[in-house]
Amino acid sequence: MKYLNNKLIGLAMLGVTAMACTDEYNCNLQVEKPEDVAVNEYLASFDLLKSYISRGTDSPFKLTANMASTDFVAKEIAYSTILNNFDGLDIGGSFAPVTSVKEDDTYDFGGMQLVADAAQEAGVTLYGGTLCSNQEQRAAYYDELIQPEIIPIVPEKGKTVICDFENDEIGAVYTMSNGSQAVVEDDPDGKTGKTLHIGTDNDKANNSYPVFNVKLPEGRKLGDYVNLVIDMRIVNNDGIYGQGMKVFINGQEFYIGVNAQNFGCNPNIWNRGAIIKLNDSQAPGFKLPDNLKDLTEFTLAVGSHSGGAQYYLDNIIMNYEVEGGGVTTIDFEGDNVGTTYSMTNGSSSVVEEDPKGVSGKVLHVGSATSPANQSFPKFNVKLAEGRTLADYTAISLDMHLINGKGKYGQGVTVVINGQKFNSGKGPNAFGCPDNDWGRGLIYIKFVKAGETGGIVIPDELKSLTELELAVGSASGEWHAYIDNINLHWKAADIIIPVPEEEKPKIFTKELEKWIGGMIDAGGETVKAWNIVGEPLDNTINENTFDWAKYLGKEGYARTAVALARDTAKIDLDLFVSNTIEQSEDIVDKCGQLIELVKSWEADNITKIDGYNILLHANYSQDADIQKDNETAIVNLFTKLAVTGKLIRISDFSMTMVNKEGNAIPCSELSLEDRAIAGEYYTFIIKKYFELIPADKQYGVSISRLTESGNSTLICPWDAKYNRTGMYVGIVDGLKN
Numbered sequence: 001m002k003y004l005n006n007k008l009i010g011l012a013m014l015g016v017t018a019m020a021c022t023d024e025y026n027c028n029l030q031v032e033k034p035e036d037v038a039v040n041e042y043l044a045s046f047d048l049l050k051s052y053i054s055r056g057t058d059s060p061f062k063l064t065a066n067m068a069s070t071d072f073v074a075k076e077i078a079y080s081t082i083l084n085n086f087d088g089l090d091i092g093g094s095f096a097p098v099t100s101v102k103e104d105d106t107y108d109f110g111g112m113q114l115v116a117d118a119a120q121e122a123g124v125t126l127y128g129g130t131l132c133s134n135q136e137q138r139a140a141y142y143d144e145l146i147q148p149e150i151i152p153i154v155p156e157k158g159k160t161v162i163c164d165f166e167n168d169e170i171g172a173v174y175t176m177s178n179g180s181q182a183v184v185e186d187d188p189d190g191k192t193g194k195t196l197h198i199g200t201d202n203d204k205a206n207n208s209y210p211v212f213n214v215k216l217p218e219g220r221k222l223g224d225y226v227n228l229v230i231d232m233r234i235v236n237n238d239g240i241y242g243q244g245m246k247v248f249i250n251g252q253e254f255y256i257g258v259n260a261q262n263f264g265c266n267p268n269i270w271n272r273g274a275i276i277k278l279n280d281s282q283a284p285g286f287k288l289p290d291n292l293k294d295l296t297e298f299t300l301a302v303g304s305h306s307g308g309a310q311y312y313l314d315n316i317i318m319n320y321e322v323e324g325g326g327v328t329t330i331d332f333e334g335d336n337v338g339t340t341y342s343m344t345n346g347s348s349s350v351v352e353e354d355p356k357g358v359s360g361k362v363l364h365v366g367s368a369t370s371p372a373n374q375s376f377p378k379f380n381v382k383l384a385e386g387r388t389l390a391d392y393t394a395i396s397l398d399m400h401l402i403n404g405k406g407k408y409g410q411g412v413t414v415v416i417n418g419q420k421f422n423s424g425k426g427p428n429a430f431g432c433p434d435n436d437w438g439r440g441l442i443y444i445k446f447v448k449a450g451e452t453g454g455i456v457i458p459d460e461l462k463s464l465t466e467l468e469l470a471v472g473s474a475s476g477e478w479h480a481y482i483d484n485i486n487l488h489w490k491a492a493d494i495i496i497p498v499p500e501e502e503k504p505k506i507f508t509k510e511l512e513k514w515i516g517g518m519i520d521a522g523g524e525t526v527k528a529w530n531i532v533g534e535p536l537d538n539t540i541n542e543n544t545f546d547w548a549k550y551l552g553k554e555g556y557a558r559t560a561v562a563l564a565r566d567t568a569k570i571d572l573d574l575f576v577s578n579t580i581e582q583s584e585d586i587v588d589k590c591g592q593l594i595e596l597v598k599s600w601e602a603d604n605i606t607k608i609d610g611y612n613i614l615l616h617a618n619y620s621q622d623a624d625i626q627k628d629n630e631t632a633i634v635n636l637f638t639k640l641a642v643t644g645k646l647i648r649i650s651d652f653s654m655t656m657v658n659k660e661g662n663a664i665p666c667s668e669l670s671l672e673d674r675a676i677a678g679e680y681y682t683f684i685i686k687k688y689f690e691l692i693p694a695d696k697q698y699g700v701s702i703s704r705l706t707e708s709g710n711s712t713l714i715c716p717w718d719a720k721y722n723r724t725g726m727y728v729g730i731v732d733g734l735k736n
Contacts (some may be wrong), residue, residue: 096130146503618656
């Protein structure tokens with residue numbers, strides 16, 4: 001490098017420490033008197049930074065510094081340092097969607113408005129932040145916008161009356177589990193008709209309960225029921241305490257966790273509608289075990305476990321609550337007699353009247369002379385609205401075997417879109433008789449992989465909403481009538497996805513909220529924006545949102561540009577911004593960025609005005625590496641220059657790196673180290689002026705004003721706003 005400041009290096013060799021007064025107008029800081037007056041005077045001899053800028057009338061060059069918007073608005077020492085030394089400030093990192101959202105999901109652009117007003121008042125240039133980036137986004141919120149609408153299932157609810165005794169004769173007797181008696185009598189209060197009286201004054205129930213034989217309605221099973229409800233009236237105190245209320249199902253005992261008193265019973269008063277939960281162990285209730293859930297017929301006993309119980313029961317009811325469901329049915333009633341259906345492997349299937357003359361039209365498969373040989377009738381099926389095959393749980397059909405043809409063979413087979421699924425059971429195993437209807441006997445469950453007792457529907461078929469179905473007996477001589485082919489579905493929440501064509505509209509609107517709000521807040525004060533920030537950044541975290549996924553690889557940038565230009569009341573300079581680290585392949589990364597911009601502009605409508613390179617430079621103490629660093633900088637600016645676009649260097653930082661590649665904290669740097677790092681800063685700025693055409697030199701923005709803590713970033717001022725050797729590096733870079 002040719003810009004080494006010999007005087008500063010010479011001073012460094014004397015082992016002195018550099019300190020100089022701040023450039024703030026009204027600095028009230030009490031700074032210790034420098035130990036070396038020569039160094040202090042040397043640094044203090046320089047004018048304010050912006051006084052060294054030499055630019056022609058056609059140059060847009062501005063010297064700026066990064067600063068939080070709040071620091072500038074506060075109008076303290078950082079504010080006056082900007083006004084004295086720079087043309088303006090860069091607030092690139094101050095505002096992002098994820099940090100600017102309010103509780104009502106709108107954005108707070110007040111901070112942007114404040115800093116824009118402050119910059120206008122101060123007469124300085126303000127560079128806006130990033131308008132579109134995959135980073136620092138409200139990713140979770142955006143994802144919610146395209147979540148499918150879920151219509152919750154409405155459970156089917158109902159009740160089954162076990163006993164209300166109204167149809168019994170007075171004096172009718174019910175079996176007891178262990179002696180005493182249970183007799184139908186009128187309500188002792190004379191209000192609700194007939195009831196069941198358990199025990200007597202002279203023969204009280206001793207751990208004995210009335211037993212009821214229960215047959216549930218068709219289609220219901222015990223596992224569908226959520227509670228058992230009874231009316232209970234304790235006679236005097238007979239059985240009000242004891243060992244608690246109990247329920248017995250097929251003799252299996254369940255304690256519900258409370259005695260009759262805690263169940264709500266009081267002597268000689270009806271406890272109406274008392275509930276015993278069947279799916280909750282919290283009292284009063286118990287959890288029905290799995291081995292009982294499929295019962296459709298069973299014995300039920302309920303009462304107080306006591307050595308001397310006497311009580312009345314009435315209105316024994318079980319309430320069920322099940323997920324809804326339904327069937328998709330093929331029943332041939334809409335067909336004309338004589339209608340034929342195709343077969344999978346020859347023979348015939350024709351719609352005819354039920355040979356029994358009972359159930360209307362049926363399908364006659366095969367014939368006496370030509371029975372179906374491994375062949376099944378085919379049907380085009382459209383599933384229930386909003387349902388897929390994954391919602392279906394079983395297939396059933398009625399079959400009338402003619403002279404037993406096809407009752408054995410390889411089993412009832414289901415074919416879906418050409419894929420065969422064998423149930424493993426023939427019509428005979430399902431219980432179908434010869435020459436008569438086996439109504440509802442063939443029922444084939446759709447089971448999960450690894451389970452038995454049905455057929456497994458593969459995943460690739462589960463999304464079907466329409467399908468070709470074939471079903472029948474896989475026999476060499478199947479001859480039968482079939483009817484009521486039912487595909488049974490179990491209701492689940494209806495999921496309505498957001499149409500793909502709607503997603504770009506949704507995210508264009510979201511992008512418009514941020515871009516439009518930021519530009520409006522910046523007003524006419526802010527002319528330059530990073531329209532797309534960090535497009536080469538592959539970071540993925542909770543705040544990453546891929547706009548290109550929904551707006552297109554080129555479309556998202558084109559949309560952002562259009563929104564910005566349509567919103568602004570002034571002509572904007574829109575930059576694509578990306579960080580480039582000295583440790584990276586600078587030229588290659590720059591090339592990627594240039595090609596990306598070319599793809600965006602290929603529509604001949606979209607225009608990107610310039611490149612904003614966030615340059616993080618390193619000075620390496622390894623001479624060979626440092627030589628490569630300098631070559632890379634030259635190649636970077638050379639490549640950018642030929643684009644013909646505005647070129648801006650921002651977040652421009654400098655770090656000293658030792659020979660092992662580790663960054664050195666500023667607190668450990670010697671004055672000589674600082675001077676050498678400043679030299680490299682000078683080199684980069686001068687190469688920028690040398691290689692970038694004057695009318696494309698949009699400016700340089702330094703990363704930080706001051707050093708802090710154990711930071712490795714070498715800055716022009718220390719923490720007390722005293723000049724450092726880096727100040728000289730900037731000055732020498734700006735000089736002609």
